[in-house]
Amino acid sequence: MIRYGYPAQNLTLPATTNRTLRLASLTDAEKVRALVWENLLGLETILRWNAERGIRLFRIGQGLIPFASHPAFPYDWPEEHGDDLRYLGALARSLEVRLSMHPGQFINPGSPNPETARRSLDELRYATRVFDLMGNSDAVVVLHLGGAHGDRPAAITRFVEALRPEEDVLRYLALENDERIWKIEEIVGAARGLGIPAILDNLHHALNPGGLSLGEALDLALPTWETRGERPKVHLSSQDPTKRPGAHAHSIEAEDWAVFLEALGGRETDVMVEAKGKELALSVFRPGLV
DNA sequence: TTGGGTCAAGGAGTC
């Protein structure tokens, strides 16, 4: 069986889990509280809407609690939002919706700059704390490997060594291939070094295949989920023909989905659809779904 | 209310 989902916001409702603010506004604790509350409410709204339509995956926006890992964050967020997060986690479990988060390009735990590496670990611990409070053990924190810095083996070693002591983070972490630097074969190698799974992104793979077909790439990535005993996750998107290579299209081309489905060969998978059209792009799976 | 400038952060590629 294939399950599917989308990231961060719902254009139909509309609702988002990603409302944020500027650093300069962080001093206003009441404003931050109100904004976090809106994001949490958005998550509840989206979860219920998704479940009614059989959508079993959702990626929470990284800004659910904006600046949560920043030293200037004005209050004890796990204490103040813990009850709401536990409620939402229980709701997601009862609705059978699997959750994820995806820290952005600034999160580089393997950076040669110690300060960058430290801040990156803080951000990963924030995502870990969110899922620990929610109690969703099958949640996933998706991360790219970061820069190569002119020495690929050294970059991978730094990344693995930085994360190896982070046992809590590793319970949720999964590594994703990217379109320029790290091919799926290298990602799987690093992931296996940490005992964590790998996520294959079809569009990144098309731009950075390392000589592997889509089917061969899936053969490498999908078995990495066996150690955790969870359903494999993959990312699916289509190229926007009017933009730079790698730019996500508004929807998923039926041809891209057909190719992906054939490469999967009937294997159980959770498919995160990365499209500008968010939930609207899920109609590729079931016309009229949304 | 709207349009345009701006926003914490890393790294790679282009010119």
Place this chain on the structure above:
DNA sequence: GACTCCTTGACCCAA
């Protein structure tokens, strides 16, 4: 060396 792009656009201010 400056600029651009990436995730997930959203905030904020001037008019």
